[in-house]
Amino acid sequence: MxxxxxxxxxxxxxxxxxxxxxxxxRADTVADLLCRRAEMFAPDAICSVxxxxxxxxLKPLAAPSLPDAYSQxxxxxxxxxxxxxxxxAAFLGEPVEVTDIEHDPLWAHFKALALPLGLRACWSTxxxxxxGRVVGTFAFYFREPRGASDHERQIVARCTHLCAVLIENxxxxxxxxxxxxVDAMSGLPNRASFDLRLAQMIADRRRFALLFADLDxxxxxxxxxxxxxxxALIRVASTRLKSIDPQVEVFxxxxxxxxxxxxxxxxxxMMDTTAQALIGAVCQPVEYHGMTLxxxxxxxxxxxxxxxxxxxxLYQNADFALYHAKEVNRGGFVAFRQGMRTTMTQRLRAxxxxxxxxxxGRIVPHxxxxxxxxxxxxxGLEALARIRDRGGGLLEAxxxxxxxxxxxxxxxxxxxxxxxxxxxxxxxxxxxxxxxxVGFNVTTADxxxxxxxxxxxxxxxxAEEALEHLVLxxxxxxxxxxxxxxxxxxxxxxxxxxxxxxxFGTGFASLTHLLKFPVDIMKxxxxxxxxxxxxxxxAVIVQALLDIARKxxxxxxxxxxxxxxxxxxxxxxxxxxAQGYYFARPASAAITAELLGRFxxxxxxxxxxxxxxxxxxxxARGR
Numbered sequence: 001m002x003x004x005x006x007x008x009x010x011x012x013x014x015x016x017x018x019x020x021x022x023x024x025x026r027a028d029t030v031a032d033l034l035c036r037r038a039e040m041f042a043p044d045a046i047c048s049v050x051x052x053x054x055x056x057x058l059k060p061l062a063a064p065s066l067p068d069a070y071s072q073x074x075x076x077x078x079x080x081x082x083x084x085x086x087x088x089a090a091f092l093g094e095p096v097e098v099t100d101i102e103h104d105p106l107w108a109h110f111k112a113l114a115l116p117l118g119l120r121a122c123w124s125t126x127x128x129x130x131x132g133r134v135v136g137t138f139a140f141y142f143r144e145p146r147g148a149s150d151h152e153r154q155i156v157a158r159c160t161h162l163c164a165v166l167i168e169n170x171x172x173x174x175x176x177x178x179x180x181x182v183d184a185m186s187g188l189p190n191r192a193s194f195d196l197r198l199a200q201m202i203a204d205r206r207r208f209a210l211l212f213a214d215l216d217x218x219x220x221x222x223x224x225x226x227x228x229x230x231x232a233l234i235r236v237a238s239t240r241l242k243s244i245d246p247q248v249e250v251f252x253x254x255x256x257x258x259x260x261x262x263x264x265x266x267x268x269x270m271m272d273t274t275a276q277a278l279i280g281a282v283c284q285p286v287e288y289h290g291m292t293l294x295x296x297x298x299x300x301x302x303x304x305x306x307x308x309x310x311x312x313x314l315y316q317n318a319d320f321a322l323y324h325a326k327e328v329n330r331g332g333f334v335a336f337r338q339g340m341r342t343t344m345t346q347r348l349r350a351x352x353x354x355x356x357x358x359x360x361g362r363i364v365p366h367x368x369x370x371x372x373x374x375x376x377x378x379x380g381l382e383a384l385a386r387i388r389d390r391g392g393g394l395l396e397a398x399x400x401x402x403x404x405x406x407x408x409x410x411x412x413x414x415x416x417x418x419x420x421x422x423x424x425x426x427x428x429x430x431x432x433x434x435x436x437x438v439g440f441n442v443t444t445a446d447x448x449x450x451x452x453x454x455x456x457x458x459x460x461x462x463a464e465e466a467l468e469h470l471v472l473x474x475x476x477x478x479x480x481x482x483x484x485x486x487x488x489x490x491x492x493x494x495x496x497x498x499x500x501x502x503x504f505g506t507g508f509a510s511l512t513h514l515l516k517f518p519v520d521i522m523k524x525x526x527x528x529x530x531x532x533x534x535x536x537x538x539a540v541i542v543q544a545l546l547d548i549a550r551k552x553x554x555x556x557x558x559x560x561x562x563x564x565x566x567x568x569x570x571x572x573x574x575x576x577x578a579q580g581y582y583f584a585r586p587a588s589a590a591i592t593a594e595l596l597g598r599f600x601x602x603x604x605x606x607x608x609x610x611x612x613x614x615x616x617x618x619x620a621r622g623r
Contacts, residue, residue, distance in 0.1 A: 013037045017162050027170035031062035031163070038140075038159050039065060042152045045140040046119070049127075049163055052079060052090045052134055061136065061167075066117070073113050084110040085124035086137040093134050097123040100145040114141075123148045125156055127163045135167045183252040185231060186238035194251035194259050198311055201261060201304075209265035210314050211275060211301035212322040215282070216330060218256040220448055221293065229288050233295055240281040248274060259318075260301075268303045268335055275299040275333035283331070296331040300324060303335070320344045327405050343402070350403035353387065353395075354413065362388045363416045365424065366586035367438070369595060370557055370579045373571040377601035380557075382439040382473070382579060383421045384586050385413060407445035414446045418459035424589040425466045433593060434600030439471045439500055439521075447474075447488045453495070471498040471521065493520070503559070504545070522549050526560025529580070533565045543573050550574075 013034070020030045035047035048066060051059040056079050060071035077083060079090040084107050089096040098104045099121050101114050107122075114122070119141045127136035138160045140148060148156065183190040189197070201208050215237055222230040234252075241258060242250045251259040262274050282297040300321025302314055317336045323344065325334035357363050363385060370380035387395040404410045421440055428435045446452050460467040474489060493499045500521035524545060531538040542558070549556045558570050561580030570578055584595065 013041075014158065014162060017166070021166055021169050024173070027166055028061055030166055032064050034159060034162060034166070035062050035064050038155055041155050042140065044142060045148075045152060046142075047159075048086070048139040048141065049136060050074065050086050050090075050139070051136045051167065056090075058087060058090070058137075066141075070113060070117060082106050082108065084114075085122040086139050089124040089126045090134050090137050093126050093128070095123065095125045097147055099147050102145075118143050120145045121147070123152075123156070125160050127160055127167060129164060129168050129171075135171070136163060138163050183254075185234055186252045188238050188242065188250055188252040188258075190251065191253045194253060194261075195311075197249065197251075197261060198314070201263065202311055202314075206263060207265065208304050209260075209262040209271040209274065209301055210304060210318045211260040211262070211271070211278070211299055212253075212318045213258045213260070213278065213297050213299040214322065214326065215256040215258070216296040216298055217448075223450065225288070225291070229293070232288050233286060233293060236286050237282050237295060237297070240284070241278060244277050244281055245274065248278075258297075265303065271301050271303055271335065272333060275301055279331070279333065298322065298325045298330050299333040301333065301335055317341070323347075323405070347402045347405065350400045351406055351409060354400050354403045354409050357387045358409075358412055358416055362390075363413065363420070364388055364394075364588070365417055365420050366394075366588055367424075367592040368579055368586040369584045369592075369599075370439070370577055371583045371599075372576060372601065373567055373578055374576070375601070376583070376599065378434075378596060378599045379577065379601050380437045380439065380471070381435075381592065382586075383417065383441070385417055386586075404443060404445075407448070410443045410445040411449055414442060414452075415455055415459075418455055421470075422459040422461075422466060424592075425469055427589065428593055428596060429466060429469075431593060431597075433596040435469055435596060436601065437469050437471045437498065439473045439502075441473045441502065450488070452488070453492060456497070468496075471500050473500045473502040473523070475502050476504065493518075500557070518552065519554065521555045521557060523557045523559050526580070529558050529560045529566055529570075530562075532569050533563075539569070539573070542570075542575075546574055 016037075017030060017034055020033070031049045035049060038047045039045060046063075046065045048063040048071075049061045051061050053059055058074050058077045058079065060075055063071050074086075077087060079087045081088060081091055082105060083091065085096045085098045088106050096106065098106055101107045101111050101120055101122060107114065114120075121142040121144065122139055123142075124137045124139040126134045127138055129135045138156060140152060140156060178184075181190055181193040181196075182188070198210070215234065218230055218233065221233055234256075237258075238250070238252060241260075244250075245262075247263055249261045249263070251261075253259055260274070260278065262271065265271050265274065278299060279297045282295050284295075286293040286295055300318055300323070302317045302321060304314060317340075320340040320343075321334050321336040324340050325332060328334065364387075365383045366386050367381040367383055369378040370382065371377060372379055385397050387400060389395060404413070417440070421438060425435065425438060442452060456467070456470070460470075472489070472492065489499055498520045500523055501519045502523050503525045504522050522545065524542060528538050528542055532542055533539075546556055555577060556575060558566075558575050558578040559580065561567050561570065561578045561582045563582060566580075567578060567582055587595070
C-alpha cells in the first residue's frame with residue numbers, strides 16, 4: 001500500500017527559503033518560489049513581491065502568476081498616497097487592503113491595468129528591514145471583490161517576514177558586489193568588472209573593439225583646484241561617456257583611466273567613430289564653482305582579431321595605442337599599429353637607460369655655441385643632455401629622447417641638468433670668460449609640476465649673477481596645448497628669466513600665440529634652414545619670421561646651420577644669430593671654456609648698455 005506524501009507546511013516553506021538564501025540563490029529566484037508556495041497555501045490568491053529602491057520607486061521582484069507586461073508597467077512607479085495598494089502601502093508603511101479595485105480611489109490611475117486581467121481586490125503589506133525602512137511589498141490579489149481571510153493573513157505574515165530576510169540579504173550581497181565591481185566615485189563598473197567582461201567577450205569569440213582613454217590633465221586640476229574639483233570632473237565625464245551608445249560598455253579603471261568595450265564593432269572605421277563620439281562628449285566645458293573647466297580625452301584602441309585575440313595581447317596593444325596617442329595626438333584618437341610595439345619596447349629600454357644613468361651620475365651637459373653671423377663671435381650657448389656610457393662613450397639626446405615622454409624621467413633629468421649647468425656657469429664666470437647666456441630646455445612635464453622656479457633657485461643658490469645668464473627654452477606645444485603651463489612661463493619671464501621658443505615651425509603654434517604669450521627669442525627649426533638656399537618658400541617664411549620678430553622686439557636664432565651657403569643666405573636676410581655644425585658641435589664644459597676664451601663676445605658694461613638705451617634683457621639676447 002502506497003504511503004501518501006505529507007502536505008508541505010508553512011514551517012517547510014520557512015526552512016526551504018532560508019536554506020536557499022543561505023546558499024546564495026538569486027533573490028528573484030527565491031521570491032518566485034515563495035510566491036508559488038504561498039499560492040499553494042492560498043489557492044484563491046495571486047501573489048506579487050515588489051522592491052522599493054533608494055529613490056522610492058517600485059521594482060518588480062516576483063509575480064509568477066501575473067503577466068510580464070503588468071509587472072513591467074509597475075517598474076519605476078514612484079510610491080505615494082494614491083498609488084494602488086502596493087505603492088500606497090510602501091508610502092504609508094502600513095498594510096493597505098482594497099476590497100474593490102474598480103471603485104477605490106487608490107486605484108484610480110491603475111485600475112486599467114488590473115481589471116482586464118480579472119483582478120478585483122488587492123491586499124498589500126509593506127516589507128520592512130530591521131532598521132524600519134520599507135524595502136518592498138508583499139501582495140495578494142483576488143479575482144473577486146473581497147478582503148483576506150484569517151488563514152491568508154497568517155500566510156502573509158509569515159511570507160512578509162521571509163521577504164524581509166531575503167531582501168536584506170539581497171541588499172547586503174549587492175553592496176558587496178558594488179564594492180568589488182563598481183567604482184564608488186563614478187558609479188561605473190571598475191577594473192575587476194572590466195577584466196571579467198573582457199575575458200567573457202574573448203571566450204564568446206565575439207568581434208569587438210577595445211579602447212583605453214585618459215582624462216587629460218586631471219592631476220593638474222587636483223593640484224591647482226583641489227581633489228573635489230577633480231572628482232567633479234570625473235563624475236561629469238563618466239556620466240557623459242556612459243550615455244554615448246548602449247552598445248559601448250564603459251569602465252573606470254582608476255584615476256584618469258577609462259576603458260570601453262564596443263560589442264559588435266565591425267570595422268576600424270566604426271571604432272574611430274566611437275572614439276570621436278567619446279572625445280566629443282567629454283570635451284564640452286564643465287562649470288565648477290564659478291569656474292569653467294575644459295576637459296579633454298585621449299583615446300587609443302584596438303580592433304579585436306587584427307590586433308590579437310587573447311586578453312593579455314589586446315590589453316597591451318590598446319595600452320600601446322593610448323601611449324602613442326598621448327605623445328602624438330593628445331586630445332585625439334590613435335588606432336593600434338604593429339610598429340607601436342617596437343616603439344614601446346624602445347621607449348622602455350631608453351627609460352631604463354636614463355634611469356640607470358641618473359642613478360649613477362652619468363648625465364653630463366654638452367654645449368653648442370650660438371654665434372653672430374657677421375663676426376663669428378660666440379654670444380650664447382645651448383645646453384644639451386648627454387649620457388656617458390660605462391665604456392666612456394657618449395649617447396646623444398636623440399638616442400634616448402623617447403624616454404622623456406615619461407613625466408617622472410623628464411622632471412628628474414631637468415633637475416640633474418640644472419645642477420650641472422649652474423655649476424658650469426659659475427665655473428666659466430670664475431674664469432672671467434665672456435659668457436652671455438646659456439639656453440636650457442624645459443619640458444611641459446617640468447612646468448606642470450609647478451616647482452620649476454624653486455628648482456632653478458635651488459640649483460643656482462645665491463649666485464644671482466650666474467642666474468642672469470640662464471635662458472629657458474620651451475617648444476610650441478607648451479603654448480598650444482596648455483594655457484596653465486603657458487601662464488607659468490609668463491610668470492617666470494616676469495621675474496626676469498628670459499624665454500626662448502625652440503623649434504618654431506615644427507608644431508602647431510601660430511603667430512597669435514606669440515601675441516598672447518610673448519617670448520624673448522624665437523629659434524627657427526632646422527627643417528626650414530635645410531631648404532633655405534634652394535627652396536623659395538622656405539626662404540620667404542624665414543624672411544617673414546625675421547621681419548615679424550624684429551617688430552615684436554624678439555631676437556631670432558637659426559638652428560641647424562650646416563653649410564657656408566646657409567650662413568651667407570641668413571646673413572643677407574638680416575639674421576644675426578645662428579647655431580649648427582657649420583660653427584661647432586656640442587662640446588664638454590672644458591672645451592666650451594676654451595671656445596669662449598677664443599671667440600666669446602663680452603657683454604657690454606652696464607653703464608655702456610644704459611648709455612646706448614639697452615636694458616639688461618636686451619644685452620643678454622646677444623647684443
